[in-house]
Amino acid sequence: MKLVRVGAAILNQTPLDWDGNKRRISGAIAAARQQGVTILCLPELCITGYGCEDAFHAVGTQQYALQVLGELLPETHGMIVSLGVPLLYGSGLYNTCCLAADGKLLGFVGKQNLAGEGIHYEPRWFKPWPSDKQVTTHVMGRNIPLGDLIFECGGVRLGFEICEDAWVAERPGGNLAQRGVDLILNPSASHFAFGKHEVRKRFVTEGSRAFNVGYLYANLLGNESGRAIYDGDAMIAAAGKLIATGSRFSYADWQVTSAVLDVDAIRMSRARLASFRPEIMDEDRGSIRCDFSFPTLEPERAAPMEVSWESSLRLKEEEFTRAVSLALFDYLRKSRSRGFVVSLSGGADSTAVSLLVASSVALAIADIGREAFLQKLSYISGLGDAKGTSDKDTKGIVRQLLTCAYQSTRNSGPVTRNAARTVAEALGAEYLELDVDALVQGYINVVSGELGRPLDWQTDDIALQNIQARVRSPSVWMLANIKGALLLSTSNRSEAAVGYATMDGDTSGGLSPIAGIDKNFIRHWLRWFEKEGPLGNDSYLGGPLPALVVVNEQAPTAELRPAASKQTDEDDLMPYDLLDAIERAAIRDKMSPIDIWRVMQVEFPQHSGRQLGAWVERFFRLWCRNQWKRERYAPSFHLDDENLDPKTWCRFPILSGGYERELSELRKLIDRTNSTDE
Incomplete structure (x- = not known):
């Protein structure tokens, strides 16, 4: 038997962060080497970052990408590593993965199917590489093969399906199988969406079965460039079975998932298929060969698949919690903000946003530990000065990072005021109460004086509602400026659909964390968090948070009309x-x-x-x-x-x-x- 230890690495990259991206790639390669991995798959466009947008068309982006690639090559000694990089050939820019073996660059494979719908816009920047086409390009002073290539390293054949290539009906994997590939590497930048992990799992396992290959899948991790979230999926499959998976939504910079595959068993499985028709050619088209010595391995028992929160019956609630919490944490540190400010009304939306901020702290510390958490936010002076590892200490860090302000007018009631205070205390946030009614009345008096008539609810309803929301904006912006923090908007998708939000009022902010989710789910999620909460989180938010009852028992209301009107959103x-x-x-x-x-x-x-x-x-x-x-x-x-x-x-x-x-x-x-x- 020919046993090979393979690995899939996830990376939390940032577009155009040349030194940071290189450091994380180096860390993943070193971690893989420590695990004994000899074939390592890294995510798509990992050198530049996937979300470079129109900067892909900058000449400097190409130059620095190849420069970093050259700097990384020596780190691949004794290993076979895939690295994603954009490559200019002729007048076309291509999304490619290169394969390096034992410190040498073997060739570039071009992505054949570009993602051009929804959140993806690859055809704006890249050209699709034609199937079964191979050329030579001049890179780093050498002529290097480019195209629809396979690689034979030390007798093991490798091919690529790059992200979208595996999502189309006619996958390149079928052609790769006919050419005798043993392993398919899938470097990906597949954005998170609810339930998408199960779809990926199916095409990874089904690809390994239908093509009779070993299959390595490596996705990006975290909030890479602002809007998209990557869950850090890593999967290894063979013969239609999932051999190993990594944990999703990690706060680490990188993780490596590895497993031992039997290449001879993969080949015999393909040979037994009556339907398999291998290509027989005098000269193997598009095949790059290199000498490589694989270490001798002993058979090992496959590690049991870990049971985690992914087995929960409340998977959407779990995914929402972990995806948005990770995205908030990455947005905080990548924007170099020193915390968050939320205008906490005591209602569902602002409570959800505040809870997600606290959850990002709790989940991060539970995942990577207090020391690593503080290191990632080391630019925030004085953060975590209170020593300890208890829940109380985690709450202390939340207090330093999250400021909640309840801003009352004469139309605000004791129910929402109590709810805001109760939620802030339960989360550990800094809590402020600001009475802005005098400011509201000042604007009303100024305008009514100029108009020569009093403003009243019969004729000026919308104006009187909106001025309250808008008056609340300068105060929280001021707090955000004082603290060097990021102001979070609290509007949800349902409100966005019908415009039930005051522009420059409750929409104020630099980031709108829940604008992509509907109000109905937000209310459901808060009830779930009150009674159940996320699994496997060893912190004060790892389980139910009963304090949320003060929010969940209310009917949603903007609370902008007089109390006698009994205003509700619905x-x-x-x-x-x-x-x-x-x-x-x-x-x-x-x-x-x-x-x-x-x-x-x-x-x-x-x-x-x-x-x-x-x-x-x-x-x-x-x-x-x-x-x-x-x-x-x-x-x-x-x-x-x-x-x-x-x-x-x-x-x-x-x-x-x-x-x-x-x-x-x-x-x-x-x-x-x-x-x-x-």
């Missing part, structure tokens, strides 16, 4: 579960108003057809009127294919016809239906 809009259903149908599924109305009648039979029609019409009118608000939202995290971010996912004109004909036809249909029923 009275202003519509039931949140219905709003989310209409949003998915209209925006994600692109259904017409009439079709949506018909679907809603089936899904929500408790409401009359006329009422459902009114809500469908309200959604479309508010959606069209408020695209300008969505254009101005602070950056948000991508979590699923229902994202409304116009910069990365959902484009819509700021000015449009507003679905007037479609809504007119809906009203006529409802009238006809009602007259028939009568």
